[in-house]
Amino acid sequence: MTETVHETTDIRLREEGQRYTGQRRELVELLANEGPLSIPEVLRGRGGLKQSSVYRNLAVLEHAGVVRRVVTEGEFARFELTEELTQHHHHLICSTCGRVEDVTVPSDLEGTLDRTLDRLARRAGFADVDHRLDLIGTCGDCA
């Protein structure tokens, strides 16, 4: 399953004339296993990675459509694999420690949401609307 992710990444990068190097593979592997991570978390997660290369490689992967920037309340940017490589999901964010977990909502609610929001957005003159739904609360550890 994560093998598919690597294959897709490889293809996407080649399409842009870029190489799927060991470091990039490590990044993708990390994000596939541990979800949305900030740069400090990435650096802690894998010893050898260098900060500037991590930023650069995440930018490359973002441009290739493999990774996306997640906006959170914290001071650092977070990155995750795009939904094409995983699945549509949402975030459970701890407002105390900043930790982020993935969560999916029941598909009937997801469907209702999609239809309703699309209608709303059109009415406001917006097109091609996607939604971002995050839950902010206090996680078990911080309670």
Place this chain on the structure above:
Amino acid sequence: MTETVHETTDIRLREEGQRYTGQRRELVELLANEGPLSIPEVLRGRGGLKQSSVYRNLAVLEHAGVVRRVVTEGEFARFELTEELTQHHHHLICSTCGRVEDVTVPSDLEGTLDRTLDRLARRAGFADVDHRLDLIGTCGDCA
């Protein structure tokens, strides 16, 4: 209606031993009229305001529960009045120009959302969950 906002702000600030100065009033007025604004937008919006004072005053207002930081994809932080002073709402974000508009969803959907998400979050060990729902698309001007 915006008079109520000013009164509430005044009270909140006094409770913290702070003053509702002209500059703070201007900030609140701006946010009340134009929704979520970034610092550059604020500085452009009103000539005389100084950057460091704006940051400082927004921090004060945030601490007083009058203003909250909105996280967006852009490079600057955005600020808006808290929902206690306005009403529960969501954001319509243009992924091209970064503009942010307020939008409300039908209250039945809002209710369903609230109940379902609360259940989900509890199951994951999270408490006191609030949700943040944003719509990202292309606005009329950028289409």
Place this chain on the structure above:
DNA sequence: CTTCCTGCAAAAGTTTTGCATTAAC
């Protein structure tokens, strides 16, 4: 007259970039 606010300039902290070296194809 005491306390808080403002503005300037400098600092802090995150992210980006230039350049020489190393690795991939």
Place this chain on the structure above:
DNA sequence: GTTAATGCAAAACTTTTGCAGGAAG
């Protein structure tokens, strides 16, 4: 052998802070 990726150090950029002067109560 050619083109791209890496690491280091320095730069850029947003946000925060120290300090002296000014305003508010």
